[in-house]
Amino acid sequence: MLSLISTMEGNVPRSWTPGMPIVSLRDVRKFYGSLEVLKGISLDVRKGEVICIIGPSGSGKSTLIRCINGLNGIQHGSIRVEGLEVNDPKLDVLALRRKVGIVFQQYNLFPHKTALENVMLAPLLVLKEPRRQVEERARELISKVKLQGKENSYPGELSGGQQQRVAIARSLAMCPDVMLFDEVTAALDPETVKEVLVTIKQLASEGMTCILVTHEMGFAREVADHVYFTDGGVIVEHGPPSELFNDAKDPRTRRFLSQVL
């Protein structure tokens, strides 16, 4: 399904149709000063696909995912989300971010808003939808992430796993087409990791396009359609999880997997 990646070089057509990759990266390079953290990344994600990016710390995974919704800028190459070029100075950033939801490692909920208010804030202010409709959807989302009864709790009163699920609901409230997950279980206790992963798995099974940076290899193996192994700012190897986890070609991939599996 994804073998096109290495053959499709350079020119991505300007207009986007639903048959094309929903997210498409071509030769993405990013520098922090003189330090090159992404050294030419190309990958495609099709609608409904779940891809996982794995790799050692400092390999540029989080930077990569943050570039997709424009939180970090890139210096070279192209990132297209439904035909919107992220690396375009005239880009309508809000239009891009309407399509792309992101969930962070540290949840980053608004501590002065209850769980329900966290979910409702953006639809009320940005989509300018009527309050009743927003609240109805927010309550649905909160029960979708299995937090019924916690609507009026403040983030400080919730466990890490619960906060992370509120963050997922908050992101979903904007009805994104693509969800980015940036090491969303890395800050959680082992026993709460599962409840977050179950939520993501459910989303994936409903057809949400998901890009995950993760250290949960078992999870990547289970839910990913395609896994990318990055090291030192490049994609070393990629393939379906069965291939990558059982039959890695590159010695770097094998060494990494032998350490984490």
Next chain:
Amino acid sequence: MFELIAPFFHDLYDKTGLNFNIFYDRYEYDRFLSGAVISLKLMFGAILLSLVIGILGAWAQGVGSRVLRGAINAYIQAFRNTPPMIQLLFFYFGLGAFTPQVDMGGYTEPLVSAFAWAMIALGIFGGAYNVEIFRSGLEAVPRPTLEASESLCLSKWQTYRHVTLPLAFRICLPSLTSNLISLAKTTSLAYVISVPEMTYVLNQVWSDTINVPEMMLILFVFYVAVVALLGAGLHFLERKLALPGFGR
């Protein structure tokens, strides 16, 4: 009120010699009341002005140009590093000399009264501290929280209004409380430019009637009561705005 307390304090004076004439002499009573009102007005005005300056200054320090940021820094240095009494004298006698006089029909009055100068000077004095206090609050709002807001498509202004400010205000409220309390007390310095506030009025009373200890006591009680009330109000606000798991 006056009729109610006057006999008691008159009696007190007759029997013990403790002369609280502001509570039984109609003329002194009115002086006392007007001093209290002017003190409260001055506190209110100076605090309000200092808050406006603080919010605008901190905001400009975050987004303004180099020149603007430099100017705000110079302002903070100038007004934090000079005594407030000197500032009052500077505004009233220094700048006051250049403000136009208004013809009141036969006599002239300065366009800016001593009271207005005191309010301006003290507002600017307190504002210099408030800029730094609000800035500390704004800078303490976690950057990732703002990134989350950005990612949810909130505009810069919406993020400022709904995320940054509510959090920054909670963070800086304790230091804001101590600065506002200090500013409220500093209003007594308006005495030096003859604003008839509480300190000035009671000083006149004790000069006229030589009842210094009694009037000193009243002066203490007045400031203790007013400042305690202000502090209690701000602490109440702090408790009301406290968030579970945030900042403690």
